Amino acid sequence: MPIELTPSQALGLWHSVSLAQVRVDSRDLTLRQLAILLHIYLVPPPHTVRGLAATLGVTKPVITRALDTMGALGLVDRARDDRDRRNVVIKRTVEGALYLEKFGDLIIDQGRKQPK
């Protein structure tokens, strides 16, 4: 069941969600960081630095830094892969799940409030 949106609905939704998020959250993740976070939580694991870099079309240090930042915020965690110790597997956290749950609620709320 796809989501059918008019142009005005699409941008209106993005507008109110961005606005609400800016007002509510001091953390101010970048678009890249948010994309990474969502990818980690919505796509089945395992996730690696290399895989994320390829998925986003960015370099590996970008992923490392984003994981540093979001790790410090408690939104994600890292652990060495025991089967191939060169790899790092990215792990979800309770706090990260909570963060995205709240964010999802915000989207749903703002969606309901969209006129037209």
Add this chain to the structure above:
Amino acid sequence: MPIELTPSQALGLWHSVSLAQVRVDSRDLTLRQLAILLHIYLVPPPHTVRGLAATLGVTKPVITRALDTMGALGLVDRARDDRDRRNVVIKRTVEGALYLEKFGDLIIDQGRKQPK
């Protein structure tokens, strides 16, 4: 007609749009910048620095800098208010409208592609 979304649809939509936007656009606006841009184009003018700052709950320099950045990208323009020359009115540009139009299309496309 509000937009009714399930949690999985809401986050899924945000995920695919963020991902597509990161891959497509090198400009990488911050969430704040995007919120400002959308506000300028979706809410009836006039827009002032002070008004935007109050709307977003941020300080005035944040708005000034965002306008600097997006002005350099051609997404917005500034002009003195002739009726009160202390004010600056923020003006839309063709390129900015185009940018948001493409962004809206991207949201609609990704919405259609959402499963479930």
Add this chain to the structure above:
DNA sequence: GCGGATCGTTACGCAAGCGTTTCTTTTGCC
């Protein structure tokens, strides 16, 4: 076990954003 390949991190110099504070210009009131 050795050498090349792979993975993630770190180092470097640089650009951009932040909050606070300080102008500069303009207004409006006395």
Add this chain to the structure above:
DNA sequence: GGCAAAAGAAACGCTTGCGTAACGATCCGC
């Protein structure tokens, strides 16, 4: 006219993110 108030920009020091390049650790075929 004179002066406090208001709007926006600029200055300051700091933090964070960027891309490129170099680096250690680990794997794997031989």
